[in-house]
Amino acid sequence: MATTFKPDEAPPVVAVSWFERLRRGFFGSPFDAALTVLGLAVLYLVLTPLLEWAIFKAAWLGNGPEACPDKEAACWVFIRARGAQLVYGPYPPAERWRVDLVLALGIIGLVLMLVPRVPAKIWIGAVMLSAYPALVALLLAGGAFGLAPVDTADWGGLMLTLVVATWGIATSMPLGLVLALGRRSQMPVVRALSVAFIEFWRGVPLIAVLFMAATMFPLFMPAGATADKLLRALIAFSLFNAAYMAEVFRGGLQAVPVGQYEAARSLGLGYWRLMGLIVLPQAFRIAIPGLVNTCIGIFKETTLILVIGLFDLLAVIQAGIADPAWLIGDHVRETGYFFAGLGFWFFCFGMSRYSARLERRLSAGRATT
Amino acid sequence: MTAALWRDVRIRSAVTQIAIAAAALALGAALVGNVIENLARLGINAGFQFLARPAGFGIVQSLVEYSEASSYGRALLVALLNTVVLSAAGILIATIVGFIIGLARLSTNLLISNLALAYIEIMRNVPLLLQIFFWYFAVLRPLPPPRNSIAVGGVAFLSNRGFYLPAPVFETGAGIVAAVATAGLGTAIGLVLWARRRQRATGRRVRVGWPALGLVLVLPALAAAATGFPVSWDVPKLAGFNFMGGIVVIPEFVAMLLSLSIYSAAFIAEIVRAGVLAVPTGQVEAARSLGLKKRQITRFVVVPQALRVIVPPLTSQYLNLVKNSSLAAAIAYPELMLVFAGTVLNQTGQAIEVMAITTGLYLLASLLIAAFMNWYNRAVALVER
Numbered sequence: 063m064a065t066t067f068k069p070d071e072a073p074p075v076v077a078v079s080w081f082e083r084l085r086r087g088f089f090g091s092p093f094d095a096a097l098t099v100l101g102l103a104v105l106y107l108v109l110t111p112l113l114e115w116a117i118f119k120a121a122w123l124g125n126g127p128e129a130c131p132d133k134e135a136a137c138w139v140f141i142r143a144r145g146a147q148l149v150y151g152p153y154p155p156a157e158r159w160r161v162d163l164v165l166a167l168g169i170i171g172l173v174l175m176l177v178p179r180v181p182a183k184i185w186i187g188a189v190m191l192s193a194y195p196a197l198v199a200l201l202l203a204g205g206a207f208g209l210a211p212v213d214t215a216d217w218g219g220l221m222l223t224l225v226v227a228t229w230g231i232a233t234s235m236p237l238g239l240v241l242a243l244g245r246r247s248q249m250p251v252v253r254a255l256s257v258a259f260i261e262f263w264r265g266v267p268l269i270a271v272l273f274m275a276a277t278m279f280p281l282f283m284p285a286g287a288t289a290d291k292l293l294r295a296l297i298a299f300s301l302f303n304a305a306y307m308a309e310v311f312r313g314g315l316q317a318v319p320v321g322q323y324e325a326a327r328s329l330g331l332g333y334w335r336l337m338g339l340i341v342l343p344q345a346f347r348i349a350i351p352g353l354v355n356t357c358i359g360i361f362k363e364t365t366l367i368l369v370i371g372l373f374d375l376l377a378v379i380q381a382g383i384a385d386p387a388w389l390i391g392d393h394v395r396e397t398g399y400f401f402a403g404l405g406f407w408f409f410c411f412g413m414s415r416y417s418a419r420l421e422r423r424l425s426a427g428r429a430t431t
Numbered sequence: 432m433t434a435a436l437w438r439d440v441r442i443r444s445a446v447t448q449i450a451i452a453a454a455a456l457a458l459g460a461a462l463v464g465n466v467i468e469n470l471a472r473l474g475i476n477a478g479f480q481f482l483a484r485p486a487g488f489g490i491v492q493s494l495v496e497y498s499e500a501s502s503y504g505r506a507l508l509v510a511l512l513n514t515v516v517l518s519a520a521g522i523l524i525a526t527i528v529g530f531i532i533g534l535a536r537l538s539t540n541l542l543i544s545n546l547a548l549a550y551i552e553i554m555r556n557v558p559l560l561l562q563i564f565f566w567y568f569a570v571l572r573p574l575p576p577p578r579n580s581i582a583v584g585g586v587a588f589l590s591n592r593g594f595y596l597p598a599p600v601f602e603t604g605a606g607i608v609a610a611v612a613t614a615g616l617g618t619a620i621g622l623v624l625w626a627r628r629r630q631r632a633t634g635r636r637v638r639v640g641w642p643a644l645g646l647v648l649v650l651p652a653l654a655a656a657a658t659g660f661p662v663s664w665d666v667p668k669l670a671g672f673n674f675m676g677g678i679v680v681i682p683e684f685v686a687m688l689l690s691l692s693i694y695s696a697a698f699i700a701e702i703v704r705a706g707v708l709a710v711p712t713g714q715v716e717a718a719r720s721l722g723l724k725k726r727q728i729t730r731f732v733v734v735p736q737a738l739r740v741i742v743p744p745l746t747s748q749y750l751n752l753v754k755n756s757s758l759a760a761a762i763a764y765p766e767l768m769l770v771f772a773g774t775v776l777n778q779t780g781q782a783i784e785v786m787a788i789t790t791g792l793y794l795l796a797s798l799l800i801a802a803f804m805n806w807y808n809r810a811v812a813l814v815e816r
Binding site for chain 2: 084086087088090094097098101102104105248249250251252255262264265266267268269270273274277278280281282283284285358362363364365366368369376380383392395396399402403406407410411414
């Protein structure tokens with residue numbers, strides 16, 4: 063048996079210099095050093111050709127296909143030449159100010175909604191959800207107040223992508239909330255209907271839904287009734303994504319402690335006030351990451367509408383690539399896809415960053431309990 | 432009196448439910464009525480007899496025998512198998528890549544973890560359809576035609592018609608090797624199970640790793656040598672404008688496999704990372720203070736607990752992958768959606784039946800995968816006392 067104390071160990075080092083941190087981060091052990099060298103090699107092998115292709119050797123200036131002779135470099139001239147097409151699609155040039163106006167109003171509304179410091183969010187939100195969609199429909203479709211009618215077949219490009227995405231997000235969220243409440247309802251009929259609805263749409267690929275909207279929709283309608291192709295796609299988007307939203311909301315609702323329900327009920331609150339004042343605000347906060355992920359998913363899924371012949375951003379790029387005048391090499395095609403990827407990435411990554419910030423802001427008050 | 436009745440929760444809920452059920456029934460009846468009326472007006476005969484009629488179109492990739500004279504039912508089988516092969520291969524590769532990237536994301540090496548982060552953030556924020564188009568139209572289609580194809584080691588060839596790989600040809604005696612290999616594998620598994628049971632019972636560890644490996648690898652090799660290596664390779668040869676012999680993997684399949692696995696791997700990586708991070712540090716510290724080695728900690732403490740968190744979201748990723756395989760319709764890979772819900776529907780006009788079969792099969796696939804993963808989840812879940 064030991065009769066003496068062992069000498070004290072040195073205290074663990076808490077603060078280290080930035081140099082030491084870097085050394086540990088990159089060359090902590092021989093294995094780490096090897097990994098770092100390997101990573102640097104991968105980075106070099108990927109980045110140098112990419113930067114050369116996209117920036118240094120790329121064709122930036124000029125107007126036509128002849129400005130892009132180098133087949134090993136990006137042809138940004140192509141994007142510039144098709145710029146208007148990418149934003150408006152086949153929308154009549156004389157009426158494009160209407161799209162601009164819709165986009166400008168939308169951006170203003172969105173900024174007002176998203177910047178935390180702006181007050182009276184409820185009223186802005188109410189306007190954005192009621193008057194704004196009506197204004198968008200009026201401006202884009204026309205046919206009243208002296209605005210020339212524009213057929214939805216002429217809608218396209220980024221504008222159509224944004225229309226479908228915002229519609230999908232704005233309609234599937236409330237519908238999903240109703241379905242989630244239905245799925246957790248005490249009433250067996252309501253619960254069964256909600257479960258059947260949710261599980262059906264979640265088990266089917268979106269392409270199948272769009273196919274159905276394109277081919278089978280007329281069969282379900284009374285004889286003679288027709289619906290616009292875009293409208294059918296929009297309805298398909300709402301129903302399909304509502305099921306996914308419902309599952310996200312359900313997760314949030316389940317995460318609210320039972321004690322919250324019981325406390326609210328013992329205070330004498332009925333179902334609607336229990337949900338509206340106590341449960342939903344908490345469930346919503348928990349569900350935010352999932353909701354934003356679903357929104358990002360909806361945004362990416364808008365590309366699928368090209369399968370049923372609608373001209374979203376990706377379809378316009380596909381069409382531009384196939385334009386005989388620009389059939390001068392694969393670099394035009396690569397440029398088109400690269401640009402589309404960049405555009406979609408910008409929107410989706412932006413949404414995910416915003417959600418991360420929102421999460422941090424909302425959880426700030428929770429951490430100190 | 433009526434006000435009092437309305438305030439009774441049971442009566443109120445019964446009335447609400449009856450009203451909702453009636454509304455749902457009315458809607459359903461209206462839709463079915465419309466369908467019947469429209470079918471009669473368009474002169475379409477409902478029913479599944481069309482499945483026996485000859486299809487009359489070819490399919491570029493079929494795992495079972497198929498020709499233009501085959502029936503629509505046969506075409507359905509071919510298309511379904513194509514979907515299954517694509518999904519299975521996609522799930523396998525996406526899982527492997529996803530686990531590697533997810534673990535790389537957790538690396539203490541800042542460069543590696545940031546490279547993994549870049550991969551994840553780029554791949555999951557670009558639409559899958561765009562990635563499919565990129566691989567198909569920008570990478571695989573511009574490959575040279577078969578005559579100028581890129582040869583890999585003189586036996587495999589990459590061209591815009593597909594990847595030509597040598598095909599194994601089994602000769603007499605191959606059956607013996609296969610039987611020996613199966614027997615070796617079975618014995619090895621039995622050996623490992625016996626060793627594990629013995630360790631549970633006696634606490635003594637029996638080392639069976641090397642003998643088991645020998646049974647799996649050396650035994651079949653010996654059998655192959657004894658029978659004179661009864662496998663030869665059918666190497667594709669250029670004949671005219673195309674290759675003869677070998678196996679051809681069509682570019683549509685390659686493009687789908689690449690984009691599906693790369694895209695899904697980004698999501699799986701995030702799931703793996705979250706799962707590993709969900710294991711409390713106390714567990715690792717406790718294991719370390721018990722004297723477990725690093726590998727033992729990973730295997731017996733971290734992985735079992737992480738899997739419990741990983742498996743449920745992984746299941747829904749697999750389901751997404753299967754459903755996303757239907758995007759192959761956009762580049763004409765002959766899978767369920769394109770062949771059946773596209774070509775067959777257009778040729779027969781039996782929209783209701785065709786869509787019912789298609790959606791039914793996707794639902795069935797979802798149910799099967801969910802059932803399997805639930806079983807696996809129960810197997811890996813820690814038994815709480």
